[in-house]
Amino acid sequence: RQGQRSGEFNRELSEYLLDATYPLELDMVELQRFWRLPVQYFFNRRLKVTFEPPLPILPDDEPFVLNGLESYQMRDALLNDLLVSGGNAEPIVQHFVAEQRAQGKLPVAAFGDIEFETNRVQAEQMVEALSFVCNAPSDDIEIKLSLDVLGDDKLVHLQGWLTQSYQSGLVRYRSGKIRPQDYLSAWIDHLAMSAMGVAKRTHMLGYDRKEGVIHLIYPAIEDRQFAQSLLSELVRLFYQGMTKPLAYFPKTSLAAIDAGFSRGGEWADDEEKSLKKMIDAFNDGFISQGEGNNSYIARIWPQWNDELAQEVRQLAALVIQAPRLHMREANDA
Known part of the structure; x- marks a missing residue:
């Protein structure tokens, strides 16, 4: 090279x-x-x-999916919120997704729902695994x-x-x-x-x-x-x-x-x-x-x-x- x-x-x-x-x-x-x-x-x-x-270079069009770094950052932030709460995940998730939409960090419409759902599932799996060693x-x-x-x-x-x-x-x-x-x-x-x-x-x-x-x-x-x-x-x-x-x-x-x-x-x-x-x-x-x-x-x-x-x-x-x-x-x- x-x-x-x-x-x-x-x-x-x-x-x-x-x-x-x-x-x-x-x-x-x-x-x-x-x-x-x-x-x-x-x-x-x-x-x-x-x-x-x-x-x-900032894209002109709204993205349909997040890139790898954006997806990781969202998943990491959600994981931290879920770990801190230690309780019922649903209100934490609802508040988080609303916040992400308000900040323009999710793709538009249904694409944003699909993207967030993927990251939510992964974050909750991590929380479950961590709960066994962090209790x-x-x-x-x-x-x-x-x-x-x-x-x-x-x-x-x-x-x-x-x-x-x-x-x-x-x-x-x-x-x-x-x-x-x-x-x-x-x-x-x-x-x-x-x-x-x-x-x-x-x-x-x-x-x-x-x-x-x-x-x-x-x-x-x-x-x-x-x-x-x-x-x-x-x-x-x-x-x-x-x-x-x-x-x-x-x-x-x-x-x-x-x-x-x-x-x-x-x-x-x-x-x-x-x-x-x-x-x-x-x-x-x-x-x-x-x-x-x-x-x-x-x-x-x-x-x-x-x-x-x-x-x-x-x-x-x-x-x-x-x-x-x-x-x-x-x-x-």
Whole structure:
């Protein structure tokens, strides 16, 4: 794939921690933001650069259906309203649909009814699934960890709070498909909880239009040191990625690991298959854009090549392999 020139951005910067005073403090919120897309965090935080997407062209005609993002946003808003109410859904639904119509967010006439009904059914299915794991709230979990990840007693104090904690464990959900970045985000929270000595599951729930509600879990980790060592590696890479951008691309990296699964669910590293799946995820397909089209990724890595492939594979093994291999379907756990 031909990409944009990387130009002035593709250069080594001075060491991020050159004049740092120890111990360092790192908030869980910042660690999570970094891992959504490390190269974007590098541009935004280190270089103070933001690439704004082009403004969409507004259509002249009234739409017959909502696009994917609009549909997700409506479903997500309805899901949140239903979860907050916790009671009779019908008045909540009636008020919500009237509000959407008043704001011009639904297609006209019967098309709007069909569109809303689809989203209502999906939202109510999510509420039903969430009610099983969210019926007994627990206190938020405070994270206070001292990590020796930079050597020479250069401590990092990781701190923050984990919300949406229940007797069943942590619960993380979205009203659309569970994305690669969602797996990692839940895994970071899971490791932090486990490193604090709270050995519970973490639940991930999402919605797939073909399969319906998806419910995955990370099993409880009893070994605090094991959890802390895995979390420490992600913190170490955070600081590494603030000096030089990390070639960790969520979709492409997960494809590298998923390639190792057999039909029977067994996993073994398969470099040839992994490289092919990474290329498919990074480059454009016939009907879909590749991850390499992301404006932040394209500034540093305008083209896929063998050197980049090895870098992505190595980081995928360090970052997303553990959560992917620990993941279980709730029915099988």
